Amino acid sequence: MDPLSVEGAWVHAPRVHTDARGAFHEAFRTVGLPHPFDLAQINCSVSRRGVVRGVHFADVPPGQAKYVMCVAGRVVDVVVDLRVGSPGFGRWEAVTLDASEPRAVLIAEGLGHAFMAVSERATVVYLCSRPYDPEREHGVHPLDPGLGIGWPADVEPLLSEKDATAPTLAEAVAAGLLPDYQVCRSFYSTPH
Template identity: 35%
Template sequence: MKLINTEIKDLFILEPDVFGDDRGYFFESYNKMKLDALIGKMYHFVQDNESKSSYGVIRGLHYQLAPFSQTKLVRVLQGKVYDVAVDLRKDSPTFGKWFGVELSGENKRQFIIPKGFAHGFSVLSETAVFVYKCDEYYHPETEAGIAYNDPSLNIDWKVRDEDIKVSPKDGLLPRFEKAEINF
């Protein structure tokens, strides 16, 4: 597995070693020992989630407040997404900055998003199946988020405005400056 650093501390892209031939392919999608050795941190993932979405869907930007914040290890099984993380750690030099990466069933890249980040993705293919591991259980009372179209973040979701589909719940998320942040 190859670790790719991003311009934001603690935010990493992972490229697995894929072994393929005319029959198909094989790769380890998760190996705790290898991940901990690469990143130098110990994660204990406790919940797996999966979603299927159609082209133009934007999910996010979501996070859970401390003490139930989550580290996520995300990837795409089928299709293609543009995955985005926003640094919400107030003491970080990159507070309020975002980073995006294309994840797909083809490139098999994974993205590790630590506690203290908001997370979202847009679907760039006809459909996409998105999976992720979390190191904390879902606690709806600590659920928080930021509007996907916040002008101060100015995220390019790689989808035309007229094609964007957002849930009613995500459509009500506050702007960055009004969001509850406790990291």
């Protein structure tokens, strides 16, 4: 796994084996991951072109680490450092996930996650370290100019009502919604 510029996020490009029958790759393995990951839930979303999901994050502890793959179509996957006090606070990085070139992104607890479908239809599967808990999940507006995420300019964004009414980064800071960097680091080093 290769680290991204956002601390606590990595990209995995598996070795793909091909022959006359097609292709095979190992999509996920807990052994050797650079961050602890106990699988608790698997989500699958199907989105049409332009759909933006996120920027989502969960309270830490316990948070929710994610391992994200695009299994059909193509998305621009974004990781955002939302940990207050982090040296990289507010930094984001985008990774194109395309089913024709398998890759995955591993995201630690406390980081924000979002993606935009850029193919006509895209299916994203994400493995989660904790079950979904609506009381602990929050969001930051994915089009917030304060974040400045570089979404593809040639794709019209389509947001859910929840994401369209999410607070800006500044509003989330003022409301005390965001994870604390030191709390996250302590959580990462504690067996769970």
